Amino acid sequence: MPRAVAGPEIERLIQLLARLPGLGPRSARRAALHLIRKKDALLGPLADAFAKANESVRICSTCGNVDTSDPCTICSDQTRDASLLVVVEDVADLWALERAGAVNARYHVLGGTLSPLDGRGPEDLNLEGLVERASNPAVHEVILALNATVDGQTTAHYVTDVLASAGVKVTRLAHGVPVGGELDYLDEGTLSAAIRQRTPF
Amino acid sequence: MPRAVAGPEIERLIQLLARLPGLGPRSARRAALHLIRKKDALLGPLADAFAKANESVRICSTCGNVDTSDPCTICSDQTRDASLLVVVEDVADLWALERAGAVNARYHVLGGTLSPLDGRGPEDLNLEGLVERASNPAVHEVILALNATVDGQTTAHYVTDVLASAGVKVTRLAHGVPVGGELDYLDEGTLSAAIRQRTPF
Incomplete structure (x- = not known):
């Protein structure tokens, strides 16, 4: 156990910074020193x-987005197409x-994916509000913008089943070649999907 | 310019986090979301x-260390060997x-290295206090623990000259094979130094 070389306030700052994703113990120390050197320009602000974020952050009770107001900026934005739900x-x-x-x-933010292996079931997802929102006659289409992973696609199938009762059109993102992508580096699944879903030029 | 999707408090938090070393715009967003999700366990603390670090951080007026007290924990630690100055x-x-x-x-923290190319001269280093401290009869040896880079070694030579008036023994870190290092991967300079400064086994 190394000796404490700085006051407890600095040690605690380093410990907490090290818990941010992307920072480890070494980079947390580097970040803390950087902050202290730029006290007025960075540490203070x-x-x-x-403090401000801590007291003002809310989870939107409609869609599950993170914001400082509830309903969130997006849910209360009247210029958005109310017939589309992503x-x-x-x-x-x-x-x-x-x-x-x-x-x-x-x-609509689900807050995760179904993952039987990790013990995440439907009750862990924000699904109740979704069926209610999708049943609104103003909503014509629900776009499932879920990750193209096994968990994401499992969840997409489950959500489609759940939404059957809402009688709304359900679509999902296209599979294909990413913009800027090189065919040589793409997997077989992506290439097959890109051929199958080819579009007129 | 993308639309703001979250309140200004969250946007500002992301912008400031992105200025930490080791975090870019994308990882700052990830860190901010992580903080918000763990509001009570991480964002609040x-x-x-x-806030505590911001109000309590001091630069030690004796050695230049960063701490919450001045003189710092190390300078006021009576169990340390007062005859050695690193x-x-x-x-x-x-x-x-x-x-x-x-x-x-x-x-004794210099606060940088001499670097004529970058316009950093002796006046940018914390040198005045050093001569005074090294001149104290209780100090028998000054160890130059500077980086083994060109700038670090230039600085070491300069500091040695400055300390000549203090009449104190000046030493520097040994060059050699790092513990766990493989000879095959080491540069010629390190290997030559390791041979020259070989020690009895």
Whole structure:
């Protein structure tokens, strides 16, 4: 056990920083030192930003998005197409679609995937609200924007079954060659899907 | 410019996190989401730790170390050998030596290296206090624990010259094979130094 070389406040800061994804013990120490060196430009503002985020962050009770208001910015945005509902696994996926500006719709965050091996069943997903929202006559289509992984696709099939009662059109993302992708590096599944779902040029 | 998808508090948290070394825009978003998901276990405590660190961090006026007290924990530790003074470039190097438990001495943090190309001269280093401390009759030896880089070694030569007036013994770290190192992967300079400075077995 190495001796403590800095005050308990600094040690605790390093310990907590090390628990962020992407930072380990060494990079947490580096980050802490960087913060301390830039006390006024970075440590102070971050302390402030953390406190503000901590007191203002809410989970949207409609869609499960993370925001500082409930309903969230997206759910209360009247310029969005209310007939489209995009189902995502996670808030990070919602952010990715928004960054891409891929669709101007409302979202529904499941909060995970089904994974029998990891003991995650339907009761762990935010499904109840989904059926209710999809049953709204204003909603014409539910797009399943789930990861193309085994868990993601299992979940997509399950959600499709659940939504059968809502009588709404259910679609999923296209499979194909990623933009900028080289055929030589793609797997057989992707290539087959890209051929099957080829589009007129 | 993508639309804002979360409240300004969350956007600001992400922007500031992205300025930490080791985190980019994508990992900052991931870290922010992780923090928000673990609100009580991580976001709250980190907000608290940042605020505490921000108000309590001091630079030790004796050695240049970063701590929550001035003089720092190490400078005021009476069990340390007061006859040894270890000169390091940076607080990170001090922490590394302390983690290794390499030496039970006091330190002096220069705060950088000389680098004429980058416009860093002697006036940018914490040198004044060093001569004064080294001139103290209680100090018998100054160990230059500087990086084995060109800038580090240039600085070591300069510091040696500066310390000539203090009439104190000046030593530097040994060059040699790192513990666990394989000869085949080492550079010629290290191997030559390891041969020259060989020790009885």
